[in-house]
Amino acid sequence: MIDTILYLLFTIFYVALFLFSIKLIKKKALSFYMLSFPLVIIGLIYDNLIIFIGSFIGEGNTLFALSLLRFWLHALFTPTLILFGYGVAKHANISWANKPIVKVLFLISTAILISYEVVKTISHDVAAISEYGIIRYGIVETSGPPIMVIVVALILLFIGISIFKHMNWSIMMIGVAVMIVGSAIPFSLPSTAVINLFEVIFMLSLALTHRHLVKVYQYRYVSQTG
Template identity: 60%
Template sequence: MIDTILYFLFSICYLTLLILNIKLIKKRNVSFYMVFLPLVIVGLIYDNIIISLGSFIGEGNVLLLLSMFRFWFHALFTPTLLLFAYGVAKQSSLQWANKFIFKIIFLMSTLALISYEIIQTINKNPEILREYGIIRYTFVGASGAPLMVIIMAFILLVVGVSLYRKTRWSIMMIGVALMVVGSAIPINLPSTAIINIFELFFICSLFLTQRYVTFSIHDKD
């Protein structure tokens, strides 16, 4: 029951972030690449809502269908955080971000990760998982940090470090580091939702970074 409440609260937190993000985008002239963060947040809102409702919906075709949308949103939306990171670097006027080759690298990396996730989603079989009052579908054999998450976290950390070195803004770097540490260190708690706190911190750090580069750096120009 506690996990059900936590997942629902996460969805409320992400919805709040989405509203703030949309207001920021409408209020300021932000880079095109910045719009990918709210896209990812939409996927997280849906993900947490469906997980929180899993025990009420119950095992069956309805929950399976709703869960497949979870998997597809993750495959199609999450890799676009690389484009968001490029937008942060570009809007922060990081020297390497002005080189055309890096634009191509970020674009091709995003497309490669999306393609990889699509193949994984097609080829893996979902199975029911029951733990701590939560009923949800997950992929058979899915364990450890996915390749996509590892690659994405590394690239975002590089951008976060680069941003810190130029502007002393450390929030993005810390947010990525917390997510990596939280995912890597096993936490022995009777909950599957607790680990998602690190993911929430991570997304919050990206939103705060977006706000920082949109207001602070823009106002200096």
């Protein structure tokens, strides 16, 4: 029951975060690459919503079909957080982000991770999972850590550290670090949803960093034109 409530709250949170990100985009003071952020949020809204309603739908073809879209949104959108990170670094005017080769590397890395996730989604089996009052479908993983998530997190951590050094803004660095550490620690809790709190902190830190950069841009613009 607790997990059901938590997934509902996560869904509401991500809807609010999506609206917040759209508001920032409308200010037009951002890099093109940062437009990938709301796409990732859409995936998280759908992911948490389907997990929330899974116990009401029950195991079967309907939930299975709805869950397939969860996997595809995760595979196609989540790796683009790398592009968001590149946009953040570029918008913060970090020196290495302005080199053409860096843009190429970020684009290639994103394409590779999306391809990897697509292959995994196609080739792996899907199984029903029932735990703590939640019924959902999940991809049957092979042994080993989630490579895509680790790569994305490490790249964003590097960018967060770079922004902290360049702008003395630590929120992104802390948010990514919290997710990495929190996900690595084995918790003995009667819940799987609680672990997703680290993801909430992570996504919120990215949104706050986005807002901070927009404010910095607007301040500089006013200073130059005033």
